[in-house]
Amino acid sequence: MQQHQGPLILLTGATAGIGQEAARQLAAQGATVVCVARNEAKARALVEELKRSSGNDRHAYLVGDLSQVADVKRVAREYRERFDRLDVLFNNAGALFVDRQLTAEGLERTFAVNHLAYFVLTTELLDLLQASGSGRVVSTSSAAHHQGDLGFLEDLQNERWGVGGMRPYGRSKLANIWFTVELARRLEGTGVTANCFHPGFVASDFASNNGFAAKVFMALTRPFQRGVSKGADTGVWLATAPELAGKTGGYYHNRKLRKTSKAARDPQAPARLWERSEQIVAELV
Template sequence: MDGKQCLITGGTNGIGLIAARELARQGAHVVIVGRNPEKTAHTVELLRQTTGNPNISSLLGDMSYMADVRRVAREYTASHSRLDVLLNNAGAFFGKRLVTKDGYEMTFALNHLGYYTLTRDLMDLLKRSAPARVVNVTSEGHRLGRIDFDDLMKEKRFFNQWAYTQSKLANIMFTLELARRLEGTGVTANCVHPGIVATSFGKEHPSGLMNFLIALFGPLMLTSEQGADTLIWLSSSPEVEGVTGKYFIKRKERRPKRQARNPMACARLWEVSEQLVNKAAP
């Protein structure tokens, strides 16, 4: 990864932080995206010290707010001539229904529209940098999800688990459609379930069910290092050079649920996402 340029969202903690650290140790130039200026600056300094790699920097942005996402893409493009790896990792589970500045349900906006918008706005740079890779973090929870095109924002009825699993299904559908659209460009797109990882995920806006699951399965959860392993592998390994449109768990390809493999549904999600982003603040 010497000299490769990597952009990582959600890179200030958990598996995103570990992925940033390990890619930097391999010699990559790493840019992390964070919301909190102080925490992000501290993370950059920590990564530089622990890896011995000075080529680590940051961009600030709220990945649930499309104007911020688009600004991050513009700032990255203005300061970098290439992008070898885009790792879409920022995401969260929210115990109650929240609405973003754009008026969108927070889970869908952060977990899906943030991925879509950043990737879309960096598409030309990725193509110019080929061979390049897009890696999207999703979840096995997608198997319990359903894309409800009539109520994507869960205005009619909100249940936090439905909102979360819908967003994770959207991650896979987006990945497969992205891979189809990038065919022949030298840019690959894959997604990964990191496992149930013992991080702060789900604790910022907890729910009773999430607290119960954390307490029940806490001793069985993976470390951040274990959870980040396949992310790092997909971002850097020669073994997956040219592999695209796949879903991985523990470095093994897995078959996602049927709706995720429906080309018409994937194309429709892309079109709806484009419309939503275009309606949001520029």
């Protein structure tokens, strides 16, 4: 078990784009970053870089495929074995899938990676966040949540796929907001906060898993994309800024609280998603 000075932050999706930049910014601020990654070589290279640049040799990584609930649970177990506390859980890994795919556990992949991994990692580690006294959960959502609809609750496995994977993606980013709202409600009075954010349209590796057409789209739209530094900024701020203490249940962009879509403000949906997510995880055991 290792002892730590600055905040101890568990960060997913740290091997590229927004997460990688967030890891760098957090390490530069004195945090110890534990990265969750499916690609061990990329994780090792990043952690070595963070150790060199920050002079802190406690940065670490855990290997896991976040599309698999069993793997997410194993990562949570390994985290407990190696670390004595958790101050911030930063759920950031996410992807868009143009075609509908099922994971080995039979779940639609966008739902599994972009929502269920956030849900499982958080619920598995909630007691550690509570023990920290002022724990924070930060989740990377998106303005794409405006494309999510209440019908998602009746179609969590995205059988109504639509074109290009945007509906399932938008639904998953809506799920990040519902998850944040419900988590904040359940954690009221505990000192642990939950917030999410839209990073903007960011020049990252996003969508590069979808072949040539997606790469061309990202390249052509590059003039409209912001750099990763700006993209990561609001998430890093939510994770560490003292002025955020006690602020919970919010959706932020450019460090400002923003209004969410009508579906995101539905009063029943957050609890319904939470209960359905619990059921789905229980059925997998």
